[in-house]
Amino acid sequence: MFVNGSEPGEREGHLNRDDLFIELVTARFDVGEIVYIERRGDQYRWARLSPGAIAPGAVPPFPDAWICWDGAFPAGDLGYARQVFDALLADMEPRHTPAA
Numbered sequence: 001m002f003v004n005g006s007e008p009g010e011r012e013g014h015l016n017r018d019d020l021f022i023e024l025v026t027a028r029f030d031v032g033e034i035v036y037i038e039r040r041g042d043q044y045r046w047a048r049l050s051p052g053a054i055a056p057g058a059v060p061p062f063p064d065a066w067i068c069w070d071g072a073f074p075a076g077d078l079g080y081a082r083q084v085f086d087a088l089l090a091d092m093e094p095r096h097t098p099a100a
Contacts, residue, residue: 014043021085029073037092038063067092 015023020037023046029035034049038057041064047056049068057066069088074081 014040014045016042017044017089020044020046021082024073024085025075025078025081027073028075029071031072032070034068034070035073036066036068037088038066039089039092040064065092065094 024035027035027048029048034051034053035046036049036055036057037044037046045056049055055066055068057063067088074084
């Protein structure tokens with residue numbers, strides 16, 4: 001977890017993909033909470049954002065990729081949670097379309 005406006009007690013740090021998954025599963029997000037995730041190289045960070053807050057990646061230095069998401073994370077079923085997590089991280093990456 002990181003950045004300005006983090007909830008008290010949340011730690012700063014860079015996470016690998018597996019550590020990010022564990023943190024998101026254990027964070028227990030509810031519908032309507034906004035989660036910001038960014039990637040810099042192969043390291044990730046995340047934060048809970050208040051509605052109307054500026055995403056941390058909106059100011060330099062910019063991350064390689066980022067996404068904001070609101071919704072409950074499916075923590076009860078780890079297999080399904082992994083599928084949601086993988087799809088979420090795939091959505092934050094640029095898509096390349098072949099030239100016609």
